[in-house]
Amino acid sequence: MRDDADRLLPPTPVTSLDGHLAAGGGRGLAHALEIAPEEVIAEVDHAGLRGRGGAGFPTARKWRGVLDNAAGAGGRLSLVANAAEGEPGTYKDRVLIEQQPYAFLEGICIGLYATGAEAAFIGIKEKFTLPVQRLQAALAEVREAGWRGADRIDIVLGPDAYLFGEETGMLEVIEGKLPMPRIIRPYEQGLNATTAVPNPTIVNNVETLTHVASILANGAAWFRQAGTESSPGTMVFTVVGDVDNPGVYELALGTPLRTLLVDIAGARDIKAVYSGTSNMVLTPERLDVALGFDEMADIGAGMGSGGFIVYDNSRSIVDVLAVLIHFLAIESCGQCNACKLGNTAMDEILAKVQRGEATQADLETLLRRSHTVTDANRCYLPVGSQLLVASTMQAFVDEFVATVERGEPTPADLPTPLIEAIDEDTGEVTWHPRYHLKQSDWSYADEDPRDERLEAIRTD
Ligand SMILES: Cc1cc2nc3c(=O)[nH]c(=O)nc-3n(C[C@H](O)[C@H](O)[C@H](O)COP(=O)(O)O)c2cc1C
Ligand code: SF4
Numbered sequence: 001m002r003d004d005a006d007r008l009l010p011p012t013p014v015t016s017l018d019g020h021l022a023a024g025g026g027r028g029l030a031h032a033l034e035i036a037p038e039e040v041i042a043e044v045d046h047a048g049l050r051g052r053g054g055a056g057f058p059t060a061r062k063w064r065g066v067l068d069n070a071a072g073a074g075g076r077l078s079l080v081a082n083a084a085e086g087e088p089g090t091y092k093d094r095v096l097i098e099q100q101p102y103a104f105l106e107g108i109c110i111g112l113y114a115t116g117a118e119a120a121f122i123g124i125k126e127k128f129t130l131p132v133q134r135l136q137a138a139l140a141e142v143r144e145a146g147w148r149g150a151d152r153i154d155i156v157l158g159p160d161a162y163l164f165g166e167e168t169g170m171l172e173v174i175e176g177k178l179p180m181p182r183i184i185r186p187y188e189q190g191l192n193a194t195t196a197v198p199n200p201t202i203v204n205n206v207e208t209l210t211h212v213a214s215i216l217a218n219g220a221a222w223f224r225q226a227g228t229e230s231s232p233g234t235m236v237f238t239v240v241g242d243v244d245n246p247g248v249y250e251l252a253l254g255t256p257l258r259t260l261l262v263d264i265a266g267a268r269d270i271k272a273v274y275s276g277t278s279n280m281v282l283t284p285e286r287l288d289v290a291l292g293f294d295e296m297a298d299i300g301a302g303m304g305s306g307g308f309i310v311y312d313n314s315r316s317i318v319d320v321l322a323v324l325i326h327f328l329a330i331e332s333c334g335q336c337n338a339c340k341l342g343n344t345a346m347d348e349i350l351a352k353v354q355r356g357e358a359t360q361a362d363l364e365t366l367l368r369r370s371h372t373v374t375d376a377n378r379c380y381l382p383v384g385s386q387l388l389v390a391s392t393m394q395a396f397v398d399e400f401v402a403t404v405e406r407g408e409p410t411p412a413d414l415p416t417p418l419i420e421a422i423d424e425d426t427g428e429v430t431w432h433p434r435y436h437l438k439q440s441d442w443s444y445a446d447e448d449p450r451d452e453r454l455e456a457i458r459t460d
Contacts, residue, residue: 046220053205084165090307107209278384280391342373
């Protein structure tokens with residue numbers, strides 16, 4: 001079995017290139033350069049690595065697909081490392097960059113060599129100041145050390161928007177625009193594409209690329225010593241919410257969800273669990289599911305980027321759904337009418353339920369809106385809304401109906417679960433401090449719009 005030294009999360013943060021090399025780093029890139037690019041891709045393929053950014057797509061298949069498109073259509077092939085980490089409940093990429101930046105850069109250099117991409121871009125939020133500093137310093141060091149490909153890596157600082165993490169939104173930002181998702185996927189039309197020159201582009205998550213460095217250093221068979229047949233390796237999970245020990249934990253895939261949430265994170269009296277905002281709710285009877293891409297899909301769920309938000313039985317499910325849908329309504333970019341209008345309508349209905357002013361007809365409208373919110377969608381964001389609303393209303397229908405019948409305000413005291421920081425020593429979680437001020441057009445209000453609402457409740 002693999003021991004602790006083989007995990008992505010190091011026992012102590014790796015803060016210099018010397019430290020990385022002393023811990024056995026650098027071997028992945030060295031080995032990759034000794035073999036042919038296609039052999040590098042074959043190794044990643046044998047390892048069975050699947051993307052850790054949300055969809056669990058096989059990495060080698062993505063690389064080969066883009067290579068085929070580039071060969072057929074031509075243009076410049078690029079590699080984009082997605083470090084936007086905008087999914088609610090997820091914090092692992094920032095921890096990886098802070099603690100293991102050289103392994104991440106090594107993975108990018110290997111990706112550049114294996115695919116023959118001309119350039120690599122790391123898309124990271126400007127507000128992630130410490131990870132950005134660590135990355136800039138590490139990149140300067142590996143360039144100085146002459147790592148092959150390092151001089152073709154650029155760091156692109158992006159906005160505090162959910163869609164910056166959506167792969168085509170990220171391409172737009174790299175091109176100097178707003179993160180407005182495109183219809184055509186990056187593997188077909190990538191950076192600075194035109195119809196004549198499609199420039200297919202690979203987009204991979206930070207953790208995915210960091211695993212690539214380990215796989216090339218230790219081999220596919222070693223990688224497969226952890227995990228399951230269809231989901232090999234380890235994954236870096238985040239757990240926040242109503243748990244005693246919130247934090248970032250690396251576990252072998254295939255571990256039961258219950259082990260992560262209950263035994264490790266200390267969740268008790270669980271009511272509902274969400275893996276980000278793009279998957280169905282998980283209720284307590286689902287906790288024995290294995291943390292694997294196919295195992296989760298088999299029960300209709302998804303692992304997302306491995307960030308779990310836990311709510312216990314003290315919470316109003318109306319408040320939980322309201323805070324998640326409010327996030328998606330704000331972050332929707334408005335290029336597709338059904339998405340922006342549908343999410344906004346669902347946000348307003350849920351706020352009405354929270355105020356104790358809704359009728360049963362409003363609940364029916366909410367469910368109906370969830371069916372049409374995905375109409376003509378460019379990106380996956382409203383699919384998340386649909387899954388959240390449909391699954392949560394189905395699992396907690398009695399509570400929704402009872403809340404409406406009571407006609408009283410709910411506590412409405414939950415933060416948007418966007419993680420600003422997790423203190424490694426105390427486990428204290430800081431949420432995005434200004435999210436409640438963010439408006440539908442992505443500007444920030446000067447005053448908290450909820451103050452007015454709370455005042456109205458108080459004076460009623
Ligand atoms: C609305 C939305 C937000 C996303 N945010 C992120 C993100 O913050 N980080 C990330 O790696 N992937 C994010 N993704 C997934 C990316 O589009 C893309 O699938 C991923 O970066 C591919 O990397 P992988 O193959 O290594 O998993 C998001 C997707 C959607 C639809
Ligand atoms: S589906 Fe929604 S978030 Fe995605 S591009 Fe359309 S409006 Fe924007």
